[in-house]
Amino acid sequence: MDGTARWALPLLFAGQAQKEITHNEALVLIDALLHARVESADLASPPGTPLVGQCWIVADGATGDWAGKMGAIALWTEGGWRFVPPRAGLCVAVADRDHRVFHEGTEWRAGTIRQDGVYLNEDKVVGARMAAIAGPVGGGVIDVEARSVVADILAALRGHGLIAA
Structure with missing residues (x-):
């Protein structure tokens, strides 16, 4: 086994040369996944000038360097694009949506x-x-006052979406 079971983070081996490369690659992936934040989940092609460390969820119909990577987290590094396939339970903040998304195992x-x-x-x-x-x-x-208050309560519950309109 040359990677961890869940995220395929590279493992070090006894007698391995240049362990720092393997170790640094694992740190780059951990950095992208720990308290993950992506810029968008709606781009199908790579942005023109990404900054090192920025991430995106690759949208359907991906093209260019992202072709075939739909649904993956695309991370821009000093060495180019790295892709992390999502796993069930991964939760990511999406900057341009201003809320989080989670991967439920399929989507x-x-x-x-x-x-x-x-x-x-x-x-x-x-x-x-x-x-x-x-x-x-x-x-x-x-009776008239009570009916008026009940009507206001029902309007508020409908306005909040707690009961159907």
């Missing part, structure tokens, strides 16, 4: 917590905080 999926709310199965179930609902203040016609 990348958007995370449930995003800037604009909480999602389940791509349906927003919690959105931005809405204004407070005033409670009934008493009076002669309690």
